[in-house]
Amino acid sequence: MNPGAKSTAIMKKCLLLLPLMLVGYMEMQAQVRLGLLGGIHTADIREKNNIPGWDTLTKKYLSSRSSIQVGAIVEIPIGKKGFFFQPAILYTGRGRQYSRNYDTLASSLDSIYSKQNLSLNYIDIQMNFTYKVFFSRNHRSDFFVSAGPYLSFFFSGKLASESLAKPDTLINRKYRYVNESTGVNVGRGPNTYKTADIGVNARAGFEFGNLILSSYISQGLTSFYNAPYAGTFHHQLMGFSLGIWLNSSTPPPRPPKPPPDDMDKDGVPDDQDLCPLLPGTLAWHGCPVPDSDHDGINDEHDSCRTIPGVGRYNGCPVPDRDGDGVNDEEDKCPDKIGVARYQGCPVPDTDGDGVNDEEDKCPAEPGTLENHGCPEIKKELTEKINYTPSNNLFNPGSDRLAKGTDTVLDGLASLLQAHAELNLAIDGHTDNVGSPEKNRVLSQKRATAVRAYLIRKGIAAARLTATGYGQEKPRADNATTEGKAANRRVELKVSVKK
Secondary structure (H helix, E strand, O other), X not given: OOHHHHHHHHHHHHHOHHHHHHHHHHHOOOOOEEEEEEEEEEEEEEEEEOOOOHHXXXXXXXXXXXXXXXXXXXXXXXXXXXXXXXXXXEEEEXXXXXXXXXXXXXXXXXXXXXXXXXXXXXXXEEEEEEEEEEOOOOOOEEEEEEEEEEEEEEEEEEEEEEEEEOOOOOOOOOOEEEEEEEEOOEOOOOOEEOOEEEEEEEEEEEEEOOEEEEEEEEEEOOOOEEOOOOEEEEEEEEEEEEEEEOOOOXXXXXXXXXXXXXXXXXXXXXXXXXXXXXXXXXXXXXOOOOOOOOOOOOHHHOOOOOOOOEHHHOOEOOOOOOOOOOOOOOOOOOOOOOOHHHOOOOOOOOOOOOOOOOOOOOOOOOOOOOOOOOOOOOHHHHHHHHHOOOOOOEOOOOOOEOOOHHHHHXXXXXXXXXXXXXXXXXXXXOOOOOOHHHHHXXXXXXXXXXXHHHHHOOOOHHHEEEEEOOOOOOOOOOOOHXXXXXXXXXXXXXXXXX
């Protein structure tokens, strides 16, 4: 497809928008206005290049040309603050002129004058936003300002040239007049015009009824011409336009409505009934009495409107007097704070020692809080355990139990079996003979040996701990033989199970 055919196709697509605007107007019921707009303007081209002598030899002979702009405009209101969206499709002429007269006496050229008129025509799609200041209450007169971007599609163009030259000989005294017109090329190569151009435009003026009077300017933002030399080319317009709105923005008056009906037959007319399909009451504007907490009891009979409840308590929840989270109907102890697993009653304390059965290690035997509900360890029992010889259980330097220790440890095992609530800590100690590390290992082995013996006698391993401290905790002076003997010991510490 050649450039001219492409431009024609683009124009046809743009013109197809006009019936769409009309359909939109009909759908909006006169909230949208359609108008016609036409104007005259001066068109110029702002060119920048680096050609030597351009300003003195060429630029001063360039000037603007006159052209027209005509098309359709649509107005769509935005809110109620005087703002509007005004898209438009316009046929717009652009271009410029070149005109030069030569001094026939001083110039060696045979030309008397030379003129060129570049005429370029586009289809513009404008997308302006408009603000109006109204002069009257009925909004029939106003001052407006409008601005926005535009997109132009090339439609047609030509370059008209005219020149007059001197006679070429004394015999031939006729002046040579040349007048020719050539079309312009559209595409991407050198000396071609681009199919589209982007810019901004603005309008300002007055509206009197459906009449529009305005002035307008526009400025191209993209270079529209592919010159054979380096340069940029931007369109510029300034002009005056006259337009007319084809319809009024005020919708036609609607016919009066028939008398209101009462579809739900609740005695409240539908034009006052907020629930026209549900029978209600006048007090609630035709709606049923609400149930805010959705518990099946309407608010007029609900003593707790925002909290779901039951009918036997007037819409309130079943009470919980003691605040333990178990309501009174399920609480076996409604006046005592309890827990759900005991049906609202406190955790029981079978032996009445102040430590509840869930925390009491001896629930059938009164004890103390410090001993987790078990009785205090009797002094004589502690003395029996402490009386167990602890410094002659092993031979010097050995972790094997000495002969004759069976009787001592068997008695200790019997005491522990008789008092299942007790735990036993077995701590091993040495004197300072040898290295600290060897002494710690030896003391650990001795404490472990005592623990192993008791386990073999039926004492649960979980009740026994064995720790070796080596020479860290002497109880006598290691400088004497008696002190060293006292420090070589196994200490037994009894405690109540946790």
